[in-house]
Amino acid sequence: MPAILVVDDDPGIVRLVRSYLEQAGFKAKSAFDGATARRLIRTERPDLVVLDLMLPDDDGFEIARALRSDPATANLPIIMLTARVDDTDRIVGLELGADDYIVKPFNPREVVARVRAVLRRAGGGAVVRNRIELGCLVLDLDAHQAWLAGHELELTPTEFALLSLFMRYPGHAFTRAELLEQGLGYAATGLERTVDSHIKNLRKKLDADPAAPVIETVYGVGYRLRNV
Template identity: 70%
Template sequence: MPQRILVVDDDRQIVRLVSAYLEHAGFQTLTAYDGATALRLARTERPDLMVLDLMLPDVDGADLTRTIRADPHLASMPIIMLTARVDDTDRIVGLELGADDYITKPFNPREVVARVRAVLRRTGGGSPAPPVILEAGRLRLDLDRHEARVADRTINLTPTEFDLLRILLSHPGHAFTRRELIEQGPGYDYEGMERTIDSHIKNLRRKLDAASAGVRIETVYGVGYRLAVVV
């Protein structure tokens, strides 16, 4: 299967140019023009590498890199930063954040292809990873298939509900703050987002109870939420 590259830049012309050269070189491409879309695609599509512009309209590329590196399911994904910032300090900061390479604009698209190949060789990107399964009670969460099941029954979850359940199930018994759930889940924030998280948790509780999943989401007053196994 061709390796898949996620190209992220708010300049659509750059995205088209880089994607065209990558596809001509035999890669498949995914595209995003903002950080929120990029994070969603990274979590749902699991690309082999991300080419990331630092200056995005909604989320700074550096912040997006921090979020990815803090997510255990995305942390190993190689990132090449593509940016107009040419100062050495910016380059050092980008690499310290966890970027695997750093290309400044203007650039030769053939160089981007060469760097992508080099980083994939160096990191082993594209080799199939074992399926990631999280389990508690009677609940089984398949992260690769993006599927929640209890026995032979599928629980239909929205992407946000799935993300929240993934976070809670990754550390049963740990109390997550709403802020942690936002940062590790949707990855974006706005006024009222914490109340929105409460609504998603309410819906998720209802679905888990209806499925007799053997787990429950508990409110930790003054903190947030945790997942507990029902004995």
């Protein structure tokens, strides 16, 4: 039973999200401030964090940055939850390594669906070890590990899901909508541009030479993986 930590300073939102998560079969815990959230993440080790950006004592961006910079939590799936509607905030969150971003007000069923999609991308429930090897890139889908030229990559669940899709179909040009649906597990209009932020992060981890990126831009279409 995956454990989800819901972090928000609004008790009503926390109760609502926890109720729907528990009805869906998840084990849910809650925190109403950043200090409690950080402590529970260290001690309880949740499988995913639903993280509000506006907390009374902390900033969700700072918490996400700290989680991604700590090897113990670098791969912890994060879904950001916020009342902000500015695309800049969404892009900043994704560039910090958030796996998804939900704007208030929201349908709690959507939160459950997003949690399931992100956990699937994180590799939960795999029972047969299998690997994808393409040139100097290697993915172990069961262990949820990736290597480039023998060096292990620290990938978020979303980055891992995108890379595994690219490696299954090298040379194929995917549209942003296809990457959302086939790689990330859901279709949503208006979110295609968020793929750009995930690709930007992935390129930083893959590319020694920015002039010859492993993931190429196909203008007017989307992205494809070149031979490596």
